[in-house]
Amino acid sequence: MFGNIGWGEFMVLLVAALVILGPERLPGAVSWVTKTMRQVRDYASGASQQLKDELGPEFDDLRKPLADLNELRGMSPRAVITKHLLDGDDSILTGNFDGKPAVNGSTPAEKPLMPESKPLAAGERPPVDPDAT
Template sequence: MPFDINGWEFLLLLVVGIVVLGPERLPEYAGKLAKLVRQVRDLAQNARVQLKDQMGPDFEDVNWQQYDPRQYDPRRIVREALLEPFKEPEDKPQSGAMAEPAQPPHDAAKPTPWDADAT
C-alpha cells in the first residue's frame, strides 16, 4: 500500500469510517477520496512532465535519486563513520616527532612588523 498501512490498520480505519460516517454515506465519501487521489496523482504526473519539458535535454541523464533527502539517515551516517577504520592525517607528524611551526613566533624585543601599503 502506498501509505505503508498494514491489513489490520486498514481494517481499523474502515471500521472507524463506518462508525463515523455511517454505512449510507461511506460509499459517497470513498468515491470522493478515490477521485481526490486520482487528481493528485495526475497533478504530480503533469508537473513532472512539465518540469522535464522546461529543463530540456541537458538534465535527462541526471541521477535525481542521489538528491533524495530520505537517503540521508543520520543514524546510518554516524554508524558508517564509526565503523570505518581510523586514518591519521598525512600532514600530521609521526608519534614522538615534533613538527616545526610554519612561521617562527614573534620576538617581543623586535618591533611589530608593519606594512605601509596595507594600511
C-alpha cells in the same frame, strides 16, 4: 499508498468510517477519496513532466544530488565519513596506515592503537598526566 498502515489499523479506520459516515454515505466517500487521490497523482506527474520539459538535460543534474542523499540514508555514519570525507581511505579510522589487511576487524596485528596495560597492584597509585589535569 498505504505502506505504513497495517491490516489492523486499516480495519480500525474502516470501522470508524462506517460508524461516522454510516453505510449509506460510505460508498460515496470512498469514491470521492479515490477520485481525489487519482487527481492529485495526475497533477504531481504532470508537474514533474513539465519540469522535465522546461529544464531539459539540467533536470538530471538536479536529480543527482537528491539521489546521493537517498543513498546516504541507508549508510552507517562510519561509511558516510569514509566515502565522502576521506575519499574511501578508512586508514585513519582503523589505524591501518601501512596498507596491510587488518586482523580481527579494526586494528592491524603488528601495530595496536593503544598498548595493553596491566592492572595495578594493590596499593599502587595510577600514573598521573599533569597536562591532562
